[in-house]
Amino acid sequence: MSAFTPKPWPRKLRSQEWFGGTSRDHIYHRSWMKNQGLPADLFDGRPVIGICNTWSQLTPCNAHLRDLAERVKHGIYEAGGLPLEFPVFSTGESALRPSAMMFRNLAAMDVEEALRGNPLDGVVLLAGCDKTTPAVLMGAASADLPAIVVSGGPMLNGWFRGERVGSGTALWQMSEAIKAGTMSHDDFLEAEQAMSRSPGSCNTMGTASTMASMAEALGMALSGNAAIPAVDSRRRVMAHLSGRRIVEMVKDELKPSDILTREAFENAIRVNGAIGGSTNAVIHLLALAGRVGVDLTLDDWDRLGRDIPTIVNLMPSGKYLMEEFFYAGGLPVVIKMLGEGGKLNRDALTVSGGSMWDEVKAVRNWNDDVIRPVDRALTQQGGIAVLRGNLAPRGAVLKPSAASPHLMQHRGRAVVFEDIDDYKAKINDEALDVDETCVLVLKNCGPKGYPGMAEVGNMGLPPKVLRKGISDMVRISDARMSGTAYGTVVLHTSPEAAAGGPLAVVRDGDMIELDVAGRRLHLDISEEELERRLAGWKPAVERPESGYAQLFHDHVQGADTGADFDFLKGCRGHPVGRDSH
Numbered sequence: 001m002s003a004f005t006p007k008p009w010p011r012k013l014r015s016q017e018w019f020g021g022t023s024r025d026h027i028y029h030r031s032w033m034k035n036q037g038l039p040a041d042l043f044d045g046r047p048v049i050g051i052c053n054t055w056s057q058l059t060p061c062n063a064h065l066r067d068l069a070e071r072v073k074h075g076i077y078e079a080g081g082l083p084l085e086f087p088v089f090s091t092g093e094s095a096l097r098p099s100a101m102m103f104r105n106l107a108a109m110d111v112e113e114a115l116r117g118n119p120l121d122g123v124v125l126l127a128g129c130d131k132t133t134p135a136v137l138m139g140a141a142s143a144d145l146p147a148i149v150v151s152g153g154p155m156l157n158g159w160f161r162g163e164r165v166g167s168g169t170a171l172w173q174m175s176e177a178i179k180a181g182t183m184s185h186d187d188f189l190e191a192e193q194a195m196s197r198s199p200g201s202c203n204t205m206g207t208a209s210t211m212a213s214m215a216e217a218l219g220m221a222l223s224g225n226a227a228i229p230a231v232d233s234r235r236r237v238m239a240h241l242s243g244r245r246i247v248e249m250v251k252d253e254l255k256p257s258d259i260l261t262r263e264a265f266e267n268a269i270r271v272n273g274a275i276g277g278s279t280n281a282v283i284h285l286l287a288l289a290g291r292v293g294v295d296l297t298l299d300d301w302d303r304l305g306r307d308i309p310t311i312v313n314l315m316p317s318g319k320y321l322m323e324e325f326f327y328a329g330g331l332p333v334v335i336k337m338l339g340e341g342g343k344l345n346r347d348a349l350t351v352s353g354g355s356m357w358d359e360v361k362a363v364r365n366w367n368d369d370v371i372r373p374v375d376r377a378l379t380q381q382g383g384i385a386v387l388r389g390n391l392a393p394r395g396a397v398l399k400p401s402a403a404s405p406h407l408m409q410h411r412g413r414a415v416v417f418e419d420i421d422d423y424k425a426k427i428n429d430e431a432l433d434v435d436e437t438c439v440l441v442l443k444n445c446g447p448k449g450y451p452g453m454a455e456v457g458n459m460g461l462p463p464k465v466l467r468k469g470i471s472d473m474v475r476i477s478d479a480r481m482s483g484t485a486y487g488t489v490v491l492h493t494s495p496e497a498a499a500g501g502p503l504a505v506v507r508d509g510d511m512i513e514l515d516v517a518g519r520r521l522h523l524d525i526s527e528e529e530l531e532r533r534l535a536g537w538k539p540a541v542e543r544p545e546s547g548y549a550q551l552f553h554d555h556v557q558g559a560d561t562g563a564d565f566d567f568l569k570g571c572r573g574h575p576v577g578r579d580s581h
Contacts, residue, residue, distance in 0.1 A: 004349055006252035013250070015048035017576045018119035025579050029119065042082045047250040049076045049243075050123040051085040052111055052140075054132040059092030061129035061201035061208055064230055065152055068239040072124050072150060075243020081122075081250070083243070088114060088139075091131035093208075101480065102452025102552060104131040104138075104284075105565050111139025116574050120145060122250040124242055128152025128201045128230075130483070133211035134284035137220065138564070141256045141291040143574050146249040148351045149221040150242045151212035153230035154322035155200035160191045166204040166315035167195055168484025172458065179428075180466035200230030203321040205314040207483035210277035211284060216331050217271035219259045219350035223359035227330035229323055249351060257571060260292045263345035266304055267335075267356060270343050273308030273383030274334050276317035276401040278483025279491055282384055283453075287562030290569045298386045298395040298560055302519065305383020308343060310401040311372045316486040317401040318378050320370050328367035336360040341374065387490060387521040390530060391476070391502050391512065394494035394560040396521055399481075404472040407488040408516040411524075412439040412474060416508045418540065419444040420456055427462055434462050436470040439512045443503055446478035446496025447556045447563045449541050451549060453478075458485040474514055476521070478503055478559070490514065490521060492559040498541040499558070505533035 012020065018029040020043070030043050051072050055065040069085050076083040089107040091100040115123055122145055125136040133151065140147040158165030174191060177183035201208035212226040222242055228235045265285060272281050282301055289296035312334060314320050338344040339357055346357035365371050372378070378401055385398045400408070415434045417423035423442055426432055434440075440459060447453045457479035461470065475489045478496035495501030502523060506512070511524035523530065544550040555565040 004254065004258050006254070009251040010045070013045065013047060013121045014574065014576055015119040015121050016045055019043040020045060025581060028581065047081040047121045047247050048119055049081045049083050049246050049250065050115065050118065050120040051083055051126065052114070052123050052136055053085055053087055053126045054090040054128070054136065055087065055126070056090035056092060058095060059090040059129050059132070060094055060196070062090060062127070062132060062152055064199035065126045065128065068126060068150060068152065068236065071236045071239035072126070072243040075240040076247055079244040079247035081247040084120070086114060086118070088136070091129065091135060093130045098450055099452035099454035100129070100131045101454065101563070104135045105552070105556070105568065106548060107132065107135035108138035109568070111136050112142045112572070115140065115143035115145050116572070117577060122146035122246045124246050125149045126152070128208060130207035130211065130280065133208070133215060134288060137215065137288055138291050141260060141288060142568065142571050144255050144257050144571050145574050146246060146254055147220070147256050148242050148246050148249065149215040149225065150239050151215065151221065151225055153200050153228050153232070153235045154209055155196060155203045156198040156229055156231060157203055157321045157323045158195045158197060160194040164321055165191065165194050166321055166484065167202040168206050168482050169204050169316040169486065170195060172485055176460060176466055176471065179460065179463040198231050202484055203323065204316055204484045205276055205278070205312065205322070207278040207280040209322050210272065210275070210281050210483050213271060213275055213277060213331050214268050214281055214285065217268040217335065218264045219348055219356060220256065222352060223332050223350070224330055227322055227326040229326060245351060248353070252353065254351065254353060257292055259349050259351065260288070260294065261348065262294050263348045265289055265294055265296050267345050267348055269301055269304040269383070270308050270338055271331070271334060273305035274310060274338060275312040275331070276310040276314065276378065276382060279384060279397050279399050279481055280483055282397055283480070283492065283559055283562055287564040290562055290564055292571060298397070301384050302386035306381060308383045309374050309377030310379045310382030311337065311374060311377050313370050313372055313378060316484055324367065324370045328370040329363055329365050332360040332363040333365045333371050336363055385516050385519060387516070387519050389521040391506070391521045391523040392493045393502065394558060396490050396493040398488070398490050398516060400516065402486040403488040407472060407474050409514065410474050411511060411513045412437045414439050414441045414506055414508060414510040414512050416441045416506055417443065420450070423459055427460065430464055432462055434465065436465050436468065436473055438473065440473060440475045441503070441506050441512070442475070442477035442479060443497040443506070444540055446498055447559060448553055449478060449496055449498030451552060453480050453559065453563060455480050455482040457481040457491045458487055458489050476512065494558045494560040496558065498539065500534065500537055500539070502530060502534065504537055505530070
């Protein structure tokens with residue numbers, strides 16, 4: 001197991017710098033806290049635990065987290081700590097514009113500064129929606145106080161006319177069916193009622209469930225956390241137990257920097273391949289690694305995930321939903337199978353204080369169609385394919401388990417959209433010169449370009465192609481794709497078009513070659529022609545005049561390194577600041 005020696009207990013904790021004395025300032029801090037009805041002995045030196053809550057009614061995935069916070073408090077009190085709940089910015093995926101991704105870094109800043117500036121000794125991170133999990137992890141990693149993640153859990157299965165309805169995945173499918181003329185608008189509206197029938201996040205292996213799985217695979221959540229449905233009583237038990245555990249973590253001084261090692265990130269990358277996880281995990285783990293000083297790159301994603309079979313049979317790659325995944329045994333079964341196959345750093349430390357292997361070695365698989373044996377994997381090479389070439393000199397990504405095998409090696413004529421508005425104006429035009437052999441290219445949708453790198457990379461196909469019964473085409477962009485989406489979609493093309501990457505100078509009629517096995521993405525023009533075009537390129541995206549949008553534009557880095565802000569890299573720790581009075 002990773003070397004970790006618990007600190008002696010009892011000892012003076014950082015919260016005592018606020019509460020542990022008789023000076024004017026100590027009395028000031030305690031007296032104000034007591035207006036909430038807190039007894040005096042709660043400030044006697046016991047661990048003060050923050051409950052970082054991303055609850056918001058504007059973030060439907062997280063709208064049930066207030067109940068979980070109460071369960072966490074029970075556990076903290078039982079273990080002898082003082083729980084103090086506080087809110088942070090909640091990046092709601094379903095409604096926040098222009099993209100929740102634009103505000104992930106803002107939320108991470110909120111978390112980091114709240115932890116550092118307040119009288120806290122440790123924190124429970126309550127998250128659920130796509131960007132809230134990486135945001136709280138990034139902020140906690142930069143503050144490096146003892147921290148544990150409690151996920152909100154997925155929704156129950158959706159059902160419509162006897163068929164499973166996967167959140168997001170069904171939406172993309174039905175939207176295409178409308179354009180193809182195979183589904184009526186009335187049926188679509190009826191299906192809407194079946195899509196989100198309980199609290200929780202996406203019930204597919206979308207980004208929310210992927211990032212909950214990443215938190216568990218990294219060792220930052222208790223074993224079994226990722227898959228418990230939001231409305232299952234065991235989700236409340238998980239919150240309660242996590243509350244107990246964080247108090248012991250504070251006593252031991254077990255911090256994110258002890259857990260988030262290179263070995264932990266390697267485990268998470270392999271788990272992502274096995275579960276058919278979202279491409280968004282790439283960008284979030286790269287950013288998180290940057291906070292703890294782990295030199296993680298796109299090449300690591302390709303190297304570590306390339307030979308990992310996708311064994312979890314969940315939408316969008318497979319058949320089932322998160323409810324069945326939990327009943328089958330959840331993520332611990334997947335981690336155990338990787339360990340048995342020699343694809344796990346078994347000794348990686350977790351928030352339990354034990355090793356990853358100790359947490360999973362006794363679990364069982366209760367449904368081998370949901371969590372399949374390796375010889376019946378959905379694909380033998382899951383993971384994330386990292387493509388390079390003159391069109392993506394700093395890399396692009398593709399999810400093989402969600403792509404069409406016949407398109408994994410393809411050469412086609414580019415049909416170019418300069419931005420998302422250009423795409424919307426042209427895609428339904430019957431006069432658009434496009435067929436199923438073409439390659440759809442979408443520009444200016446990266447971190448700077450959208451702004452915020454929206455989930456528009458899985459752009460819908462032209463209706464005249466859909467009417468032929470075609471359901472997939474090669475699509476290339478500098479955007480992201482929802483973890484619930486599917487298709488032969490090349491994403492995160494770096495450098496992005498708005499930063500002058502080669503994607504910016506692709507023209508209608510150019511031939512593009514995709515070779516996933518060879519990890520190649522090539523624009524079929526001469527080097528001289530490419531250089532000539534780039535020399536004549538002018539930015540199509542203007543710098544925002546003020547506000548957070550300007551800060552984002554000026555400081556966001558490329559997708560290939562995690563799209564974090566340049567000034568947020570690294571761990572700034574949790575020194576106690578000067579008194580406020």
